[in-house]
């Protein structure tokens with residue numbers, strides 16, 4: 001039985017959604033990590049407007065974007081007339097990850113998703129890594145606060161990309177990046193574990209010594225991936241989900257049928 005739940009704003013029309021201020025929505029996301037709502041037939045422009053109330057959108061990369069709204073990424077298995085992919089993460093299962101794992105000083109710590117077509121049985125699962133940290137003993141907290149992750153993208157770890165996929169062109173050029181295993185959240189100032197395990201190349205301590213990777217990985221996986229920290233979201237048409245990318249990870253199951261989500265990633269600068 002899961003005890004981590006998304007904060008649910010319920011069924012709203014767009015006017016009701018607009019009545020929530022940017023800072024109010026930002027604070028809910030930073031506090032609860034996953035915030036959901038249901039808004040029927042939300043136009044792409046309105047979804048963008050909503051995200052821009054909270055911050056600046058990640059610069060688009062001109063591929064896998066909405067044909068009329070290039071600031072909006074598509075997550076879809078739809079193909080064009082030539083049979084080419086038209087969106088990110090087209091098919092199949094995606095393992096645990098968060099946005100921008102291999103980007104140093106990541107600013108875009110929120111991801112917004114809007115479900116246009118849910119497919120059959122499409123579930124995204126979030127794990128609350130802040131709660132995993134909070135439930136550690138004091139000695140484990142001290143131990144983990146002393147550790148740094150060395151992170152690198154490798155294909156066939158969290159997802160099987162084809163060599164021709166656009167994501168591969170971006171991800172394969174990213175260098176090893178170091179991030180602390182325990183991250184203080186910039187808006188709540190609470191600590192949480194940052195543990196995108198599929199990207200971990202090595203652990204080191206603050207003095208620079210490399211730690212034994214296998215046993216630490218296994219130990220942390222047992223600590224983090226517990227049912228009580230996990231929320232499963234079965235997608236329906238019109239669902240909006242915002243999620244924090246520092247203190248949660250997410251993954252997707254396999255599915256069948258037509259699936260289309262709009263996706264944004266943004267920081268909280270100029271939130272109003």
Ligand SMILES: [Fe+2]
Nearest residue numbers: 097098099250
């Ligand atoms: Fe994702």
